[in-house]
Amino acid sequence: MNALVGATRKLKGVDVAITNLTKIYQTRDGNDLRALDPVSIAITPGQFVAIVGPSGCGKSTLLSLVAGISPRTSGTILIDGQEVRRPHPKVGVVFQTDLLLYWRTVIDNILLPIEIKGWDRTRYTARADDLLAQVGLGGFAQKFPSELSGGMRQRVAICRALVQEPGLLLMDEPFGALDALTREQMISDLQTMWLSVKNTVMFITHSIEEAVFLADRVLVMSPRPGRIDIDLHIQIERPRSWKSRLESKFVEYMTQIHEIFEARGVLTNS
Ligand SMILES: Nc1ncnc2c1ncn2[C@@H]1O[C@H](COP(=O)(O)OP(=O)(O)O)[C@@H](O)[C@H]1O
Ligand SMILES: [Mg+2]
Numbered sequence: 001m002n003a004l005v006g007a008t009r010k011l012k013g014v015d016v017a018i019t020n021l022t023k024i025y026q027t028r029d030g031n032d033l034r035a036l037d038p039v040s041i042a043i044t045p046g047q048f049v050a051i052v053g054p055s056g057c058g059k060s061t062l063l064s065l066v067a068g069i070s071p072r073t074s075g076t077i078l079i080d081g082q083e084v085r086r087p088h089p090k091v092g093v094v095f096q097t098d099l100l101l102y103w104r105t106v107i108d109n110i111l112l113p114i115e116i117k118g119w120d121r122t123r124y125t126a127r128a129d130d131l132l133a134q135v136g137l138g139g140f141a142q143k144f145p146s147e148l149s150g151g152m153r154q155r156v157a158i159c160r161a162l163v164q165e166p167g168l169l170l171m172d173e174p175f176g177a178l179d180a181l182t183r184e185q186m187i188s189d190l191q192t193m194w195l196s197v198k199n200t201v202m203f204i205t206h207s208i209e210e211a212v213f214l215a216d217r218v219l220v221m222s223p224r225p226g227r228i229d230i231d232l233h234i235q236i237e238r239p240r241s242w243k244s245r246l247e248s249k250f251v252e253y254m255t256q257i258h259e260i261f262e263a264r265g266v267l268t269n270s
Contacts, residue, residue, distance in 0.1 A: 013046035013200030014080045014090055014167035016066070021075035023061050034225040035061045038075065041219065041228065045167075046198040050211035052257065053221030054266045059204045062226065063172050066202065067093050079168060089117065092166030096173040098157040100145040106132070107141040110160045117164070124163055131159040135189070151182035158190075171203045175210070184242075187213060191239060208261075212253045213240055220260050229260055 023036040035058040043049050053059050064070040066077055068087040077084040079091070092113075100109045110128040111121055132141055135155040145153055154174060161169060175183040191214060194201060205211050211218045218232045236249055244250055261267040 012167065013198060015045050015078075016041070016043040016168060016200060016202070017076070017078040017081075018042070018066070019076045019078075021062070021065060021077060022073045023058065023065060023070075024073045036065075037222075037225040037227045039226065039228055043200055043202070045200055048194055048201045048203065048214060048216045049219060050203045050205060050215035050217070051219045051221060052205055052208055052211040053226060054223050054261070054264075055206065057221045057224050058226030059206075059221060060172055063093075063170050063202065063204055066168075067091060067170050069093075088168070089164070090167040092161030092164060092169050094154075094157050094161045094169070094171045094174045096176045098145070098150075098153040100153055100156060100160075102145050105142050105144055106137070106148070106156050109145070109156060110163050113160060113164050119164075128159065128163050131162055132156075135159060151178050151186065154178060154186065162193075166199060168200045168202070171201065173204055173206065176206070188241075190214065195239060208254055208257045209245070212236075212250060212257070213245065218253070218257065220257055222264060223266060229264070230256075232256065 018039060018041040020038040020040055021036060022034075022038055025033040025035055027033050039062065041049070051059055051062065061070070065072045066084065068084045068091070079088050082088070101112070104112070107125070107128055110131065111124060114121055114124045129141060132138055135158065137152060137155060137159075140148065140152070140156075145156070148156065154177075158174070175186050178186065187210060203211070203214060212234055215234055218234060219228050220230045220232065221227065222229045232253060234253055236244055236247065258267060262269065
């Protein structure tokens with residue numbers, strides 16, 4: 001399978017500074033729901049940060065605040081020193097479901113963010129074609145999403161996030177809905193793509209293994225209201241392969257995270 005290799009030109013990742021960020025939702029019965037306790041995270045340009053935490057702990061909330069698609073309750077989010085108040089032009093987002101528009105072709109889905117921004121579509125068409133070729137979907141530009149498999153659709157969603165050359169790529173459990181083998185391939189391709197681009201990535205997952213495999217840093221969140229319990233620097237050489245998973249360091253990081261979840265009652269030993 002073709003990798004996401006070289007899918008983007010060399011970019012410089014952005015710098016992300018999140019300080020004392022909180023989010024309280026108003027539920028329909030009028031109560032407050034504290035989704036995020038104060039969260040502070042500083043990410044340097046080009047860092048790959050994975051965020052792992054139990055279901056409902058506020059991971060998607062955190063990402064939607066950084067994406068500028070949901071208002072925060074308090075705190076600040078700076079991208080390259082600029083306060084996030086709306087979707088930032090340097091940010092690309094990939095969600096768990098591909099969210100492709102079924103009535104638009106593959107190429108029209110990829111170029112959607114360009115149209116929304118009012119940028120020159122023709123200037124980005126060649127780049128979109130290039131991205132498609134890089135992810136092994138060269139002949140698929142005129143197909144509709146219903147003609148593609150789940151893995152192919154998610155590749156299109158990644159192309160859509162990359163077409164605008166994002167300095168920050170936000171991914172919310174992007175491979176969660178894929179079968180195990182496709183997921184394995186996508187994880188490996190994502191690493192290759194990121195190594196060629198070195199943009200800043202915030203990658204949300206509930207898979208401890210996926211987090212340790214991909215990230216420079218793994219932030220482990222507590223159950224709701226989400227806090228950052230631990231910030232683990234993963235010092236395993238890249239490129240990482242399936243064999244890296246057998247290294248003692250890999251196993252140690254996995255164990256450390258499992259133990260945190262056990263201590264929090266997220267995982268229990270029966
Ligand atoms: N729009 C909303 N209104 C009210 N509560 C919400 C809303 N979105 C999320 N929540 C609640 O906030 C908490 C965190 O949700 P979420 O960020 O989706 O968690 P995660 O992605 O870690 O599973 C959950 O209890 C969820 O039910
Ligand atoms: Mg979520």
